[in-house]
Amino acid sequence: METVVFLISAAVILSGALGVILSNNPVHSALFMVQTLFGVAVLFVLLEATFLAAIQVIVYAGAIVILFVFVITLLGVDRAEDLRVEPISGQRPLAVVLGVSIFGIILTVLIAAVGSPTVIQEANIPIGDAADNTKLLGETLFSKQVFSVELTALLLTVAVVGAVVLSTRPKGLLISTLEEQGDDVLDDDLEETGKE
Amino acid sequence: MMIIASDPLLSSEIGLSVVAVMLLKVVLAFALLMVSVMLVIWFERKVVADMHNRVGPSLAGPWGILQTLADGIKLFFKEDLLPARADRVVFRLAPYLSLVPAFLSFAIVPIGGDFTNGGDGTVSIFGHRTLLQVADPPVGVLLFLALSSIAVYGVMLAGWSSGSKYPLLGSVRASAQMISYEAALGLAMATVFLSSGTLSTSGIVAGQATWNWNLVATGVIPFVIFVIAGTAELNRPPFDLVEAEQELVGGFHTEYSSIRFALFFLAEFMNMITMSAIAVTLFLGGPNGPILIKQISWVWPILWFFLKVLAFLFTFVWLRATLPRLRYDQLMDLGWKLLIPASLGWFLLIAALNIGEDRGWSTFLVVPIGLLVLSLAALLLNGAIKKARDSNINAADLSEISEGTE
Numbered sequence: 001m002e003t004v005v006f007l008i009s010a011a012v013i014l015s016g017a018l019g020v021i022l023s024n025n026p027v028h029s030a031l032f033m034v035q036t037l038f039g040v041a042v043l044f045v046l047l048e049a050t051f052l053a054a055i056q057v058i059v060y061a062g063a064i065v066i067l068f069v070f071v072i073t074l075l076g077v078d079r080a081e082d083l084r085v086e087p088i089s090g091q092r093p094l095a096v097v098l099g100v101s102i103f104g105i106i107l108t109v110l111i112a113a114v115g116s117p118t119v120i121q122e123a124n125i126p127i128g129d130a131a132d133n134t135k136l137l138g139e140t141l142f143s144k145q146v147f148s149v150e151l152t153a154l155l156l157t158v159a160v161v162g163a164v165v166l167s168t169r170p171k172g173l174l175i176s177t178l179e180e181q182g183d184d185v186l187d188d189d190l191e192e193t194g195k196e
Numbered sequence: 197m198m199i200i201a202s203d204p205l206l207s208s209e210i211g212l213s214v215v216a217v218m219l220l221k222v223v224l225a226f227a228l229l230m231v232s233v234m235l236v237i238w239f240e241r242k243v244v245a246d247m248h249n250r251v252g253p254s255l256a257g258p259w260g261i262l263q264t265l266a267d268g269i270k271l272f273f274k275e276d277l278l279p280a281r282a283d284r285v286v287f288r289l290a291p292y293l294s295l296v297p298a299f300l301s302f303a304i305v306p307i308g309g310d311f312t313n314g315g316d317g318t319v320s321i322f323g324h325r326t327l328l329q330v331a332d333p334p335v336g337v338l339l340f341l342a343l344s345s346i347a348v349y350g351v352m353l354a355g356w357s358s359g360s361k362y363p364l365l366g367s368v369r370a371s372a373q374m375i376s377y378e379a380a381l382g383l384a385m386a387t388v389f390l391s392s393g394t395l396s397t398s399g400i401v402a403g404q405a406t407w408n409w410n411l412v413a414t415g416v417i418p419f420v421i422f423v424i425a426g427t428a429e430l431n432r433p434p435f436d437l438v439e440a441e442q443e444l445v446g447g448f449h450t451e452y453s454s455i456r457f458a459l460f461f462l463a464e465f466m467n468m469i470t471m472s473a474i475a476v477t478l479f480l481g482g483p484n485g486p487i488l489i490k491q492i493s494w495v496w497p498i499l500w501f502f503l504k505v506l507a508f509l510f511t512f513v514w515l516r517a518t519l520p521r522l523r524y525d526q527l528m529d530l531g532w533k534l535l536i537p538a539s540l541g542w543f544l545l546i547a548a549l550n551i552g553e554d555r556g557w558s559t560f561l562v563v564p565i566g567l568l569v570l571s572l573a574a575l576l577l578n579g580a581i582k583k584a585r586d587s588n589i590n591a592a593d594l595s596e597i598s599e600g601t602e
Contacts, residue, residue, distance in 0.1 A: 027286070027353075034349070050333060051335055054342050057342035061342075061346065062341075062342065062346065062375075062378070063345070063378075066348055066352065066375060069352055069371070070372070073356045073368065
């Protein structure tokens with residue numbers, strides 16, 4: 001039973017991942033990514049991590065990828081592209097080298113890990129049943145891992161503040177042009193905007 | 197699987213009869229939802245007509261009750277158009293991405309069962325004890341949130357794949373609106389989780405058995421936020437900017453016709469029913485209520501549940517007939533600057549109260565201090581918003597001047 005579910009979701013995940021990089025259309029790529037995320041969510045359910053599965057769908061599929069789709073459609077880059085064109089020359093061979101080496105690293109770790117605690121089934125029995133899952137996760141996050149939680153929150157805040165700073169206009173520049181033009185221009189314009 | 201283990205039906209060995217009971221429940225829930233959608237569409241048209249001093253549908257069946265059926269048959273036989281510039285696969289996929297989550301999220305709602313006097317809310321079907329809900333996963337209400345975030349894709353992709361500008365504008369609006377209000381919705385729900393101590397819907401309902409509804413236990417404000425955010429999540433008036441006819445023709449489903457349009461329509465009304473049912477489950481005690489006649493005790497919870505849901509449905513229709521549509525900036529201001537901070541603040545207050553109870557702090561001290569901190573935070577936020585607005589106006593004026601004289 002578990003093997004069957006694993007095989008099906010693995011097929012879903014891998015086909016989704018291939019779809020992401022092989023689609024011509026960016027929106028299709030984003031949709032394949034949702035497929036991959038769903039496959040991973042199913043794997044989480046299989047491992048009795050139901051809370052992680054729900055959060056996976058809510059956060060990744062529901063917030064992050066939908067924002068990708070949002071930006072893709074809003075910026076108008078949603079047209080199909082020719083995949084044979086290389087935007088940066090030498091990109092393809094470099095990608096192959098990087099991909100193969102990452103695969104090699106993962107494979108080495110997996111082979112080296114045979115017989116170590118992560119592969120032994122008894123070491124991976126869930127603590128408590130599925131309903132306790134959420135509670136235990138919360139307790140760990142806010143006691144043992146509280147600093148990493150706070151750091152992540154800080155990181156996200158910095159990202160938001162950075163986005164706001166980058167999107168505001170440089171103010172000093174405007175004021176200097178204003179001083180050159182004198183006050184009557186300002187008054188006229190303010191009246192006009194007031195009427196609108 | 198572990199995910200549905202809290203239903204007593206599945207804790208024993210799973211034989212053929214258990215599968216039969218499960219199938220029966222699924223089919224019943226499906227049929228119930230379909231029939232309710234039919235009646236709710238008729239109900240909405242009738243009530244709005246009454247509020248407008250019109251008659252409304254009156255020809256098909258008694259009081260026009262079969263009008264929806266007639267409309268459905270008409271839609272089914274109409275020609276199905278596929279725009280030439282549409283993305284074919286996604287265009288066909290989108291209605292189902294709306295419909296399937298709408299169906300699935302109803303599965304976690306307990307529609308009956310006696311939870312009073314220590315009852316576990318189970319009923320007996322063919323000798324099997326079972327909950328009156330299709331599934332009771334341990335993550336419960338989070339499943340509803342996950343599914344409603346999938347439903348955003350239906351709207352978003354429908355607009356994008358149509359290959360036309362009005363649907364695209366409608367869907368961009370829709371996704372921005374739904375993502376914004378999902379945060380407030382989730383935070384209002386989190387307050388319920390705090391006071392109930394569980395995510396499972398049957399657990400939440402069981403916790404409210406002795407008239408201590410979460411409406412009171414969480415202090416009304418999360419309920420108000422939930423209803424407002426829920427209305428926005430459903431794209432119902434006054435938050436129906438997604439399909440504002442005057443601006444967007446028909447919104448995201450402009451290019452849809454025939455049965456595919458009917459699917460969107462169906463999903464919209466199903467979501468309305470499910471949202472009402474979830475609100476009843478979370479805040480108004482679900483099927484809990486007085487058992488009046490002991491001989492038919494299983495009838496009363498179902499009756500109370502339906503009456504409560506009906507009250508919500510009426511409110512949604514009432515809002516539609518009464519309130520004008522919000523402007524887009526008003527919608528975003530309400531969501532980001534009022535509902536999300538308010539729900540977050542209230543969540544923290546309830547959390548402080550819970551911790552206070554654990555540690556034995558005096559409630560008379562915790563509440564005033566909490567409220568004081570909250571009002572300070574509100575003042576700070578208000579100041580920040582005012583400052584931002586002032587500097588925005590200045591920047592806009594300045595940029596206009598510099599552009600005008602170049």
